[in-house]
Amino acid sequence: MCPAIRRTRVSDTVLAFPPPPDTLLPLELEGDMHLLSAKGFLAGGVSAGIKVSGKKDVGLLIAETYATAAAAFTTNKVFAAPIKVGRKHIRGGVLKGVVLNSGNANACTGKQGLRDANRMCTLAAQLTQSDADLFLPSSTGIIGHLLPMDNVFAGIRAAAADMGDSQEHALAFTDCILTTDTVRKFAAATLRIGGKKVTITGICKGAGMIGPRMNVPQATMLGYLLTDAAIPSKTLRELLARTVDRSFNCVTIDNHMSTNDTAVLMASAESGAKVANRAARDKFLKALDEVTQSLARQIAADGEGATKIFTVRVRAATSDADARKIARAIADSALVKCAIHGNDPNWGRIVSAAGMCGAKFSPDKSKLTLQGAVVYRRGTPVVFDAAKVSASLKSKEVIADLHCGAGTGEATVWTCDFSKEYVTINADYHT
């Protein structure tokens, strides 16, 4: 399930991804690919003064005409005002676009927050000669503060006045969704359907409060996925549900589900390629999975305070659900993540996490591999060269592979190590 992370070719599907996590550098887009390489979309992003830093914080992304659309939202019972509005607006399966801000989550803001989310849509619709209920609003940032609407309105107007489909516009929109992120997150794929070239692009944000478990029609993970294929709304919903569940829902930084998590998939039909039969759907989904899984891995690699990506693979569990539970328990253990940070092959923490999560798990049948070295097998420690394994953990990606010896259940969860920097970031990010 671990996606390719460089530009690779799978039959006629070409994937464009940022450098692998061993660089952790700001994204250098490969060649000419960017969010707006999917045809039929325009975007803009500006600084409206919501963020104290003066960085970009309001953005607008629209379809040149209209797009079929599907969205996935947080399942947190405490959900932000834009989530409530978005759930309503996505029902028709068609969107003009997305209007968003960062620096303020518009969550726990009561009736005024709801009015403000609606007013964002109304203004975006006015400026694009469209309808308010064809806009999906998104917000990310601090919880419990009313939006500074003067800034938001001025930002939406400025973004609308400078929209385009250039790389510059794509980057401006990408930047305006970032909070504690240190890098931009982007992935793209091109494939052919019915002889026609189809492009799928995606961006996302997220570094903290990351433990999304999103439902369709219900992630402060924000993800925006675009394609120029022609795909009916119903199919889009199916595709989004499936891809979210094996990408964004498999990444955790701190296991804290946000009030604002959102993933949106919009299809402009501009390529003329129709995703209308099963073969086309399967092919599209495969490419879409590569894009969303790359984005999920980019979130893990950019987790607050992260120095490395930690990939937990669980195999041969009694079911996929049990495999997921086990992988998640390991990826969410502060003890395990500190050990990974310290390059410590303390496998007892990993095995004990597997045993505590409620999933079926027999230590006597299981085998644990760290960076390819077997460290535990069938209830008994394996003699291994601790210094060598510790040295192998000094890598920008650490892979733990737990074989449960029980069935055919599988799961992969991506997270990061746990450093002092995480505490600095989150003890000092003041209200």
Add this chain to the structure above:
Amino acid sequence: MCPAIRRTRVSDTVLAFPPPPDTLLPLELEGDMHLLSAKGFLAGGVSAGIKVSGKKDVGLLIAETYATAAAAFTTNKVFAAPIKVGRKHIRGGVLKGVVLNSGNANACTGKQGLRDANRMCTLAAQLTQSDADLFLPSSTGIIGHLLPMDNVFAGIRAAAADMGDSQEHALAFTDCILTTDTVRKFAAATLRIGGKKVTITGICKGAGMIGPRMNVPQATMLGYLLTDAAIPSKTLRELLARTVDRSFNCVTIDNHMSTNDTAVLMASAESGAKVANRAARDKFLKALDEVTQSLARQIAADGEGATKIFTVRVRAATSDADARKIARAIADSALVKCAIHGNDPNWGRIVSAAGMCGAKFSPDKSKLTLQGAVVYRRGTPVVFDAAKVSASLKSKEVIADLHCGAGTGEATVWTCDFSKEYVTINADYHT
């Protein structure tokens, strides 16, 4: 549910507790109370060279004759060899004593580990003219290493050769169960039953890998509770199950359930007081709860890297189970714990944790109080003096009180803040 923490008097029950957590100092026992103040028990503890530090690491605690007993063990599917042996030996409801080591958990050690746990019991029995199956073995420390049995055997012999019921002996036994603990943990209560004075004493250890969910007859939280009352095994089991569920099972440091968690309650009958009717049981349980809740709070206060205790009270939830889920989700959120560390009244993290845990929760009906200040009410932020509330968080105990406005469910969970020191301790505690 928040127990008194100083010496207090509740009718004729006298509670002796260590200083409140605003000191976090090593325990100065008040007056003459110590673990062996409960009559009919002897203990010893020595340094056997298992711990590299040279600190005490092997201990023996026995009843002068025999004790009725009950025990609670971890529910982790990966459980240590001493847990397997202990579950078997506790079945009869009678124990001669406890034999234990720290510095090595004897977990994930296969058949040899099981043999070693049994051999500890056999030697302890020989030295005390008793039976091996009347000993409950305990181990705590690193997972996945075979016990150095030469050291263990020498330690048991040395401990047996110097047993007594003095404060010195009590402290020696208390010290030999510590790992990353920075303070001893002790609580005691005296009460009168049938005109006779009954003493309940307890010690415990635990600072990391603390997220016990113990079952009877099934915590590396180790807790040893003694009383000189006469209590039948069946009643002891009921009393232990009830007290564990509202004390040790309500403390979390890192939500990582250990392979070795164990709590034991032994009754020597030496006081001559019989706990034989409901009134006596209720009175005994109330005193026992005070002792175990004090110990649980002492674990939270001594959590790895902790600078303060964080008490999460949830009230008016739909059920006690939902209240527990909500309290636990808040207490286990790294984001919340970093905010508490940074004296940041970032209540959005608390409310969003409540909404993500699967319990019934309506943000529109709820109210959150931090150190007595209302910060959130019915889905809407409350205007409050952030500087003042932040200053109030600079306390050795922070109390968050979430009123759910839904029912009568209640729970209190104790944890600590999350500091850089936690990462230092756990990234450097090498295998």
